[in-house]
Amino acid sequence: MTALTTRSVLDEAVISVDAARLRAEVDGTVIEATGPIELRARLAATVYTHLHLRNPLLGETAGGDGQDLAPRLIDAIPHRTVLQPAPSGVLGSATVQGEERRVVELGRVRVLVPEVDLVRSADGAVAGVRLPSWRTRTTPGYLLALGPMGLDPADRVVRLSLVADSAEDALALWGPLLEALAASGARHQAKALSDPRAFPRSDALVVYLPADSADDVARRITPLLDARPSPRTAVSAFAERLADGLAYAEDPADERSSYRGLSFGQHRSRVLAEALLRSSAETIPAADAWADAARAARIDPDRPGLTAR
Template sequence: MSDVTTQARLADGIRAVMEDIVIAADGLTARVGDQEVSADYPREMTRVLAEAIYNVYHAGQPLSAVPSRLRDRRIEERLRAVTPQRTTSAQVRLVRLAEEDDRAKRVLVSYRGVRVWMPVDGVDLDGVGPGDVMTVPFPALRPAVSPGYFLVEGARGWTRVAQVMRLYFHLPAVDVADVAWGAVLEHLENVSAPYRAKILTVGEFYPRRDALVVYTEDTASDLAYDLAERLAALDVLADDTSPFARRIGPGAALAMEPRDQASAYSGLSFGQHRATLLATALLAAREDPDDREKEVFETFAQHGVDPTAPALNLSI
C-alpha cells in the first residue's frame, strides 16, 4: 500500500491511455484506440467504455474478440497433465455424518457456502459432529469455475487474505500454455506457497495480458519476480503488460486486489475496477478536457487507488 500527495503526478501509463481515448461532447460515443463504442444512455456508456478500456488496455484484446466457446477439453487435459497437485487442503463444515449408498461411503459438507458430497476416505471423523469445521483434502482442479479458464488451488490450500496480490503473465498463444502452467505450478508447489492460479484454455482468447493469473499473499513480491524470471527463461511470454499493473519484467506484472468500500464497485476484478474508475472520470471530465487528469487523479484516490502507481492501493 502507499500514500499519495496532491503534488504527485498521475502514472505515465494511465496518461498514455487517456491520450488514446476521445469522448464526444454528448458523452455517448467514444473512440478507444482505433475502435468506436457508443451507448444510448449515460449509465450504459460508463459500462460500455469501461469494458472497452478493460479489453483494449488491460487484457490487450480487440473489442471484436468474441470466442465461439468457453472451454476446450483438449487443452484442459494438457494442463491437467502438468498440474503437480490433485488435492488442496480445505476447511469445510460438516453438515451430515457419513452414510452408505450403492457406491461408497460419503459425507455432506459445506465448502465456502456450497454443500457438496465427498468421500469419507482420508477424512478423520473421530470426535466430529454436524457443525464442526474440519481440514480435509479437497479437489484442487476447477476447470469450469472461471469462464474460459482452468483454475487450481495449491496443495497447501488457499484462504483469502486481507490483501491479495495478483500476478499477470502475458502468453502469446495457447501452444505455450502447458509449458508456462507447468513451470509456474512446479515453482509454487516447491516453495509451498499459498495460492490460487488460473490459465486461459481457449485458443481464440490468445494473446492476452492476463492469460495466466496467480493469486497469492501481498508479501510475496520475491515470488513474483522469481516466476517472471522463470517464464522469461522459457521464452513463453509476450512483452506487453497492463498499464494498470506494475510491470516486473517482459510480459509479467503484479497488482493488488481492490479494496474499494463503494458498493457500486464491489465484486469487480482488479482490471474491471481500474477500467471502471477511468471510464467514470473521463466521462465526468468530457466537457472540460483540461480537467481530465485532475478528475482521474481524484477519482482514483477517492476509491483507494494510488494515482501515481495504480497497481497499488492507498494506505487506509
C-alpha cells in the same frame, strides 16, 4: 515490489470522449451509444480490452468459456488433490445410488462425500476432505489450480500476471510456473486461460498469493520468462510491470457497493471510463478527473496497480 517503469495510464492509449454526442474512441475503435449509461458501459468494456487485456480483437465480450486446454493444464498440476478443512467433522450420513456418503461442511456449505475422501487424525476425528486440486469455470475461460495449502482468509492477497501470446506459450509456462510455486512454499492459487480463442492476453496466467510472498515468487518466476522470447503483448496498463510479460497488482479495495465484485481489470477500466466521461462533460483536464476518480476508488492514480493507503 518495484516496478521497472511508471507511466501515466492516460498515456497508454489515444482516447477521445464526447459525452454530449454519446461518442468515444479508443485507439481507433469507435464507440457510439444511445444514452449515457450505455456509453459508460461500452467505454469501460473497450478500455478493458485495449488497456488491460491488451487484445482489442477480443471485443467487448473479452472471450468465452471454452475449456479446450483444460486436460493439458490439469496434467501439469504437480499435486492431484488438496485438503479442504472440515472443522465441524461428520454431520451425518446418506445413501446416494446405493453408496454410503458422509455429510460434512465445507466453507459453510454441507456436501456429501465418500468415506475414502475423508482425512482423519490419529484419534479418528475428521480433519478435512481430499478434493481435486483444480476447478473449471470458477472464472469463465480459465482453469484454476489450488495450491496445497490454499489461501488464508486473513491474507492480503495480491496477483502476479503473466502474458502469453498463444495457447502453446501459456502451456509451456504453466508447468514450470506451478513447479516454481511449489518450490517457494508460498500459499497460492493460480489460473490459466483454458480457451485457446482468448489469446493473446496480458493475464493469460495469474497467481494469487499473500503480499509478503510476492517478491520471492516474482524472483522465482522471472527466469522462466527470461528463457522465452519476449512476448509481443504488453502487460496491463493498470499493473506494475516487473519484467517483460510479468506484472504485479493489488486487489481492488473499493468499498462502494456498485464496484464490489468487479475483477481488477474491470474495476480499473470502469473507474477510468467514468473519469474520462466526467472530463468531457465538465470540461476539466483528464488527469484531474482521473486523480479524483482514482482516489474515490482507493487507487493510487500514479500507480494504478496499487491501492491508495
